[in-house]
Amino acid sequence: MDALRNTFKEIRRYPGAIIGLAIIILLIIAAIVVVFALPYDEAIRLWRGGEDVWYRNPKSVPPAWTNIFSRKDLPPSMALTAEDETVEKTREVNAEAGTVDIFYNFTIDYPYDDFPQELVFYFDGIYQEKSPFADIYWVMPDGNEIRVASLGIEKTQSLYFSQESKLQRRLGDIAPNIGLFVIPDSAPPQVMQGTYQVRVEGIGFEPESDIQAEFVLYGLVHGVAGTDHLRRDLSVALLWGIPVALSFGLVAAVGTTVLTMIFAAMGVWFGGVVDEVIQRLTEINLVLPYLSILVMIGTFYSKSIWVLLGATVLLGIFGGGIKTYRANFLQIKESMYIEAAEAYGAKSSRIIFRYLIPRIIPLLIPGLVISIPGFVFLEAGLAVLGLGDPTLPTWGKIINDARQEGALYRGLYYWILQPAGFLFITSLAFAMLGYSLDRIFNPRLRGL
């Protein structure tokens, strides 16, 4: 207990260690919160659910906070239904004619400096035999009214403004997402800021007829993390990347270190053939191209993160660390207390696990902490090679998607910078803590 308290006292003297530790604790808390607040199944649904989960999101747009840094105030995405306050809906049954009048009025406040990506109506028509019919009008802040389209509303019906060629012609051959927002004759095109209205005037031909309308304005920024090429919200993967990266890094580092240590201790204790075999295995391991092997396992066998984790640990057991541990164990083996243990007839397993290994644990902790970033980056690297876990959302997979979609060529920097930032902060935290611990536990380095 005293030793532990002393260690903490030492740690306080190193600012790097404190910052690192603080970040690690934050990340661990974040990981726990994420796992509970956004359970695995929900995260998978949000990440791999398909179009019906993401259809309201714009395609490949940066996060909303980028507006702070840009001169232009970019429009966020809006999805409006009858439940929203800015939407009025009335439905009147005209008993004489046997028809129903359905009326929607969407009010949109648009104080932004750029045009939206796309405008879409999603309708659900409710009817038995004859589908309802609707006219859609667009009212600009200056009162100018433009007819968007007239169409029959099927059970599910969508209306992409960009595909309405008649509308485009009416606007003077300007794409509707620009033409419906532009100040007339402004060059370059400027946004008319103010309050817009969209009216849906529908008529149903059966007493039970109704129209459910959802209007989506696809903006140029979205949410806290932006979206990717499949309209997915990146925040899901960024958040779930925390527990995945931490668990991969920690499990791999602890697994490798502990197993390596046990093998090193066994080699030293039993000596002879066992030692020789372990030494030769270390040399063979040195020649094995571990990344090529991981790539092969990922391709031929399984891309599951846990299989690759297991392979990583197995390939790491006889890594470079074993020589350092061996040298330490050789020294400890000569200690008097080991001789005493032997004298009273302690079993080999007892000596290895109770007397040899505990002695080098302080030496091992800095190395363990320092090795964590390597494993975190290994997982990301495998994902960059296209061997990311097919189901789990991870940071590496975002980077891989971004690279494959040419994010850097297209200037979509947020797509790569966010996961990269998370990776960097995580690895830096562990490295800072590790290097400080190294100096604390390694008296030779103290003061250097």
Added chain:
Amino acid sequence: MATETTTVSTISSAKRKAWVGTITRILKYTLLRGATMLVTVVIGVYLTILIANMGGYVDEIMRGSIRESIGMRLANDEEYRRMDPEARTEFFEAEIANEEKRLGLDRPFLLRSLGFLWDGLTLNLGRALFMTSDTGSKEVRLIILDRLGPTLLMMGTSQLLLFFISIYLALILSRKYGSFVDRLVIALSPTSSAPGWFYGIFLILLFAAVLQILPFGGMIGTPPPENSFEYALDVLKHLILPVLALIISAIFVSIYNWRTFFLIFSSEDYVEMARAKGLPDREIEQRYILRPTLPTIITAFSLNLLFLISGAPIIETIFIWPGLGRALYTAVGLYDTPVIVASAIIFAYLLAITVFILDFVYALVDPRVKVGGGSRKA
């Protein structure tokens, strides 16, 4: 007079004897190491082959694709369609057996893997299933040799630069222990926990996407310059970012490590003594600090190099560098087993050769190895 000459000759002959002894010891050591290395490589390559084939898993995939492709081909064959059903099945199976024989799938796996091992070790790597070399050959050896050069160019350049820069700067820093720059390097050393490919992405973003002064990737522009001088210049231009990425990813921690290492050594008594004698700094560094630490420096260098070589696939993929790592990546995508095995074997060979050369250099610089014959590495 006479006695004096005899003493001189005994001394010189003793010297020569010692010299001859040293050479034989180094030779013996080298041979022994060479032999163990060979065994190591054989086992390593065999393991790689076993993993590459996953106990016949790949064969199943290949059998499936053979069956499918032959079925497709025959379905369009008029003559085949006119045969009666029995003859058709027979012909179909015969075609499959033929194709499997061509690809060597008819032999049992163990036998085939041993054959593969021998072919792999002798670099007689057969023909690729799908990939071709730059000249259009399907010879695996040519495919691999095409890619070997670029990998060695990238890894060699970055590693040598890193090695000399970091040792040089570390020596300067160890003299200015405690200064601002010294503390800055210590503070920056955790940045080395990120690998080269990670910095590569940032460098591409900065220099290729934003500033647009360097290429996004590849080794040569399109079309490649005709003039060989311009060609070299163009390769150099493409080399800057990957090499820079690799250097950035390791520079601070290696400066830090060397500096600490030199500091520990420069507090040794014999260094204090040399200082007291008034020897110039440069001489103290070369004779009293660098010389005794050389074995450790070489070990660290070799381990670093091994780590870097095996990490090649990711950085080569990021920079679209036409090296071995990328060949492996492409081959994996195509299930081109011979190329996968070949590039893994080449990696194993590269690693083994590196270990062997460094062992040899190690034996040259470390006096203890010379005495011990087969003594172990520290």
